[in-house]
Amino acid sequence: MNRGLLIVVSGASGTGKGTVCKKILADLPAVAYSISATTRAPRPGEVDGKEYYFISRDEFKAWIDDGKFLEFAEVYGNYYGTPLNKIEERLKRGEDILLEIDVQGALNVKRKMPEGIYIFLLPPSLEELRRRIEGRGTETQESLKRRLANAVAEIQIGREYDYAVVNDSVDNAAAQIEAILAAERCKVARNLDKFNLEEAF
Amino acid sequence: MNRGLLIVVSGASGTGKGTVCKKILADLPAVAYSISATTRAPRPGEVDGKEYYFISRDEFKAWIDDGKFLEFAEVYGNYYGTPLNKIEERLKRGEDILLEIDVQGALNVKRKMPEGIYIFLLPPSLEELRRRIEGRGTETQESLKRRLANAVAEIQIGREYDYAVVNDSVDNAAAQIEAILAAERCKVARNLDKFNLEEAF
Numbered sequence: 001m002n003r004g005l006l007i008v009v010s011g012a013s014g015t016g017k018g019t020v021c022k023k024i025l026a027d028l029p030a031v032a033y034s035i036s037a038t039t040r041a042p043r044p045g046e047v048d049g050k051e052y053y054f055i056s057r058d059e060f061k062a063w064i065d066d067g068k069f070l071e072f073a074e075v076y077g078n079y080y081g082t083p084l085n086k087i088e089e090r091l092k093r094g095e096d097i098l099l100e101i102d103v104q105g106a107l108n109v110k111r112k113m114p115e116g117i118y119i120f121l122l123p124p125s126l127e128e129l130r131r132r133i134e135g136r137g138t139e140t141q142e143s144l145k146r147r148l149a150n151a152v153a154e155i156q157i158g159r160e161y162d163y164a165v166v167n168d169s170v171d172n173a174a175a176q177i178e179a180i181l182a183a184e185r186c187k188v189a190r191n192l193d194k195f196n197l198e199e200a201f
Numbered sequence: 202m203n204r205g206l207l208i209v210v211s212g213a214s215g216t217g218k219g220t221v222c223k224k225i226l227a228d229l230p231a232v233a234y235s236i237s238a239t240t241r242a243p244r245p246g247e248v249d250g251k252e253y254y255f256i257s258r259d260e261f262k263a264w265i266d267d268g269k270f271l272e273f274a275e276v277y278g279n280y281y282g283t284p285l286n287k288i289e290e291r292l293k294r295g296e297d298i299l300l301e302i303d304v305q306g307a308l309n310v311k312r313k314m315p316e317g318i319y320i321f322l323l324p325p326s327l328e329e330l331r332r333r334i335e336g337r338g339t340e341t342q343e344s345l346k347r348r349l350a351n352a353v354a355e356i357q358i359g360r361e362y363d364y365a366v367v368n369d370s371v372d373n374a375a376a377q378i379e380a381i382l383a384a385e386r387c388k389v390a391r392n393l394d395k396f397n398l399e400e401a402f
Contacts, residue, residue, distance in 0.1 A: 119387075122395055158396050163387040166395070176387055183384035186320075186364040186377055194323055194367070195359050 004091040005184060006113055007031065008099045009177065010106035011121030011158075012151035014133040016167045020121060021100045023174040028181070034087055034099045037063065040078035053083075071101075071108035076143065080105065096181070103154040110160070117184050119177055120158035123151075124168040206297040206385060207288070207314055208232065210378065211307035212322030212359075213352035215334035217368045221322060222301045224375040229382070235288050235300045238264065241279035254284075272302075272309035277344070281306065297382070304355040311361070318385050320378055321359035324352075325369040 009024075011017050025033055037053040039060050048054045055063070060079045063069060072081030082099060090097050099116075101109065110118055123129035133147050158164055163180050167173040184190070210225075212218050226234055238254040240261050249255045256264070261280045264270060273282030283306065288298050300317075302310065311319055324330035334348050359365055364381050368374040385391070 120389065156396055159389060159393060161389050163384065164389045164392045164395055165387050176383060179380040179383035180387060182377060182380035183364065186366050186381060188321065188360060188362050188365045191365045192360060194365055195357055 002094055002190070004094050005096040005181065006087070006091060006099065006116035007096060007177075007181060008101060008106050008109055008116050008118045009121065010101050010103050010119070010161070011167070012103060012123070012129070012154035013147045014129050014151060015121040015123045016132065016170065016173070017100050017121055019170050020167060020173045020177065021098055023170050024098060024177055027174060027178060028096075031096045031098050031181075032090065034082060034097050036080055036082050036101070037069075038078060038080045040080075070112060071105050073102065073104045073108070075102055075104070082109070103157050107157065107160060117163070117180065118161040119163045119165060119180060120161040121173065122155065122158065122164055122166045124166055126152070203295055203391065205292040205295050206382065207292060207300065207317035208297060208378075208382060209300045209302060209307050209310055209317050209319045210322065211302050211304050211320070211362070212368070213304060213324070213330070213355035214348045215330050215352060216322040216324045217333065217371065217374070218301050218322055220371050221368060221374045221378065222299055224371050225299060225378055228375060228379060229297075232297045232299050232382075233291065235283060235298050237281055237283050237302070238270075239279060239281045241281075271313060272306050274303065274305045274309070276303055276305070283310065304358050308358065308361060318364070318381065319362040320364045320366060320381060321362040322374065323356065323359065323365055323367045325367055327353070 009017055009021055021033070025031060035049070035053060037055050037060065039055065039057050042048070042052070042054050046052065057079065060072075060081065063081065063083075064072060068083050068085060069081040070084035070087060072079060080102070082101065082105065087097050087099070099109065106118060109116065123132065129151055130148055133144055133151070165173050165176045210218055210222055222234070226232060236250065236254060238256050238261065240256060240258050243249070243253070243255050247253065258280065261273075261282065264282065264284075265273060269284050269286060270282040271285035271288060273280060281303065283300065283302065288300070291298050300310065307319060310317065324333065330352055331349055334345055334352070366374050366377045
């Protein structure tokens with residue numbers, strides 16, 4: 001049984017990670033979402049155990065102490081974390097896990113699981129990035145400014161990733177990421193058994 | 202101007218390199234064939250300057266002396282070579298060049314141009330490989346035997362490549378290679394300018 005792919009999709013605030021990941025999951029039923037835990041309040045329509053595990057700060061700290069997180073980070077005053085045990089189980093079973101995560105979190109994951117596929121989403125332009133952050137409508141003017149400056153700094157970190165995909169449209173970006181996954185499945189390093197003639201043929 | 206991709210498609214005799222490459226070229230008009238020179242006689246229907254530059258042994262040796270070859274090799278008593286100057290010109294112009302080449306030749310090219318994308322075609326099975334080599338109908342029993350033994354040895358060399366693609370059908374294999382090319386275009390290492398905000402945005 002081949003180990004599954006760990007697919008890490010990241011990018012600065014407002015680059016559209018969430019929408020692109022939803023499209024990939026809809027297109028590729030074999031790929032499953034990793035669900036994060038967070039201390040932030042649910043947005044309208046968000047359901048506990050679906051978009052996130054919504055937990056209290058005390059609970060979050062207990063999970064940290066129990067070593068349940070692959071990584072965790074504080075972002076704008078809230079905690080976000082990725083439960084390691086669930087991901088590891090699934091990868092071993094050969095499942096492909098999609099991890100949608102902020103830039104800081106992705107770099108932490110990369111240190112622990114360098115065999116993952118690290119994909120950085122870029123906005124088509126800074127103007128478009130500003131429009132998207134404003135359009136979300138959940139930000140004060142102060143936090144909007146901070147988010148935009150932060151996004152510009154985060155984009156520089158994209159150099160640490162394996163792949164960069166410009167999110168000019170959800171369909172294009174998802175198609176490019178799906179091509180990346182198809183290509184990664186062809187990597188010789190993941191397919192050495194194919195060259196063992198006794199076993200492969 | 203981004204440098205073009207050098208795409209090297211190789212594989213043991215009878216794995217169907219030629220058919221798969223023709224499909225890729227038909228699908229992707231931006232990708233151009235690299236034309237090899239050879240001293241072997243044209244097969245029925247082959248045209249000089251299209252499938253190959255068909256040249257004499259003396260001419261071939263003169264090209265070697267002039268340093269015109271990226272690589273050359275003797276295969277089953279005939280010489281094959283890849284004109285370096287033409288490929289280099291095209292890559293600089295940003296063109297993507299597809300190089301269909303035997304296993305020995307591909308490893309030579311990899312030493313000189315490690316930035317290329319090295320793709321190894323695998324037969325779906327040894328039985329299928331035998332059927333394909335026989336089906337070609339251009340082989341004596343002696344040379345068939347030699348080709349098959351050689352193919353098995355060559356498949357081991359596939360471990361030196363970046364990607365392995367099983368040629369179970371021309372459409373599948375071509376689609377996988379096209380995904381590899383799309384993925385390679387997203388590689389951060391090829392897209393560092395995207396992270397230079399002053400220039401990119």
